[in-house]
Amino acid sequence: MAPRRHGVLSLAGALVLALAVLLLSAAPLAQAGFDEGRAAAEAGDRATALAEWQRAAEGGDVRAMTALAELFDDDDTEQAAAAATWLRRAADRGFALAQTRLAVLHLEGRGVPRDAAAARQWMQRAAEQGFAPAEYRLGLMFDHGRGVAPDARAAVAWYRRAAAQGHAAAQNDLGVMLLQGQGVARDAVAASAWFEKSAAQGHALGELNLGLALLRGWGRPADRMAGLSWINRSALQGHAPAMREMGRALLGAPGAAADAAVAARWLHEAARHEDGEAMAMLGTLYARGEGVATDARTACDWYRQAADQGVALGEFGLGACYADGEALPRDDAAARSWLRKAAEHGLVIAQEHLARLLAAGRGGAVDLAGARHWHRRAADQGHEPSRQALAALPPG
Secondary structure (H helix, E strand, O other): OOOOOOOOOOOOHHHOOOHHHHHHHOOOOOOOOHHHHHHHHHOOOHHHHHHHHHHHHHOOOHHHHHHHHHOOOOOOHHHHHHHHHHHHHHHHOOOHHHHHHHHHHHHHOOOOOOOHHHHHHHHHHHHOOOOHHHHHHHHHHHHHOOOOOOOHHHHHHHHHHHHHOOOHHHHHHHHHHHHHOOOOOOOHHHHHHHHHHHHHOOOHHHHHHHHHHHHHOOOOOOOHHHHHHHHHHHHHOOOHHHHHHHHHHHHOOOOOHHHHHHHHHHHHHHHHOOOHHHHHHHHHHHHHOOOOOOOHHHHHHHHHHHHHOOOHHHHHHHHHHHHHOOOOOOOHHHHHHHHHHHHHOOOHHHHHHHHHHHHHOOOOOOOHHHHHHHHHHHHHOOOHHHHHHHHHOOOO
16 A cells, blocks of 8 residues: 555645635735625625625735635636636735635636646745745645646655645655655655654544554554554545555454454445545455455446446456356456456456456457466566466467
C-alpha cells in the first residue's frame, strides 16, 4: 500500500471560500458592509449577503469582491463570468485569496478562458505573498503537471513552504514526496514526522498515512495498535481509502475469523463511498467466503464494479468469472479481454492466467507468442509458475 496524497487541484472542496480565511487574509480592511454580509451569509440569508457584499465590493473592499464571487454558480456560464470579474478586480489589487481562486478558474476554464499561463501567473503571485493555500496549490500544479510542466523539485519546495506554515494537506503531501524520494532525497523519518504534524490537525490523509507508517514501520518503529487507531480516526471522518485500509489491516491480522467479518464491514462501507479497490477486495472475500458467506455471483458483481473503475484486481476477478463459467456464463473471449486489461496493469496473476488462455486457444486462436510474452512478464516479477510454464512452451 503506497502512501496517499491529496490528489487533484480543483474548484471543489479544498478551495471553497471560508469566511474565516477572508477575515484573516485582510484584517486591516474595515469597509462597511463586509461584516454585515458575513453575518447574513452565516445566518443563511443569501439575499442580504449579496446586497451587502455588492455595496462593499463597489466601494473597493477586496474581501467583499472575493466573497461576492463565491455566491455565484461556477457551473452557470454568466454567473461564472461575473465571479471571475470580481475576482480579477480583487486580484489586481493584490489580494492573495482572490488571486488563488482566479488561478483555479483559469485552470478549469470557468468564467474565463482556460489559460495555463495565466493560472501559473496568478497562483505564483499569491504564493509569493506567503499565502499558504496558494503555496500548496502551486506545489500541486508542479506535482501533477496541471498548467505547468511536472517538476517534482518545485513541488517539494512549495509544499515545504506551505507545510512550514502549518498547512495540513501540504504537510501530508510533503511527507509522501519524502517517503517516495520524489524531488528530494528519500527520508522516511522526516516523512513520518510530517504525517504526524498533518494528522495532529485532523487531516484525514495525514491520519491515514501516519497509521500506515506505524503499521509498516515507515521511519519509525512499527506499532500495529497505534497504526490502526490513526487509520480508524481517518475512517471515522468518512474517508473511503482509510475504511479500505482498515479492512486490509484487519484481514492481515493473525488468527480470528471475527477480524475478517469486521474487515468485510469496513470494506462494504468503503465500497458504499465508491472505492474501487474496496469493491475488488470484497469480490475476493465473497469468492473465498472470508468474513462473509461464500457467494460466487456476488463476488463477480463486486469484481465488475471494480473493473468498471479500472482496478486491476477487479479486472482479473471478472476475467476469472468469465473463464470459470460458474457464476456467469462462460465466455472465453470476455475472459481474455478482462485478463488482458489486468495484465497490462502489471498484475502478475492476470498475466499468468492470460498466458494460459492464449496458449490453450481459449477465446480465440492459439497465440504462443502472446503466451510467451505474458509468462515472461510474470516470470520477470518473480512468479515461479509462469517461469516453469515459459520453460515448457515451444521456443519461438
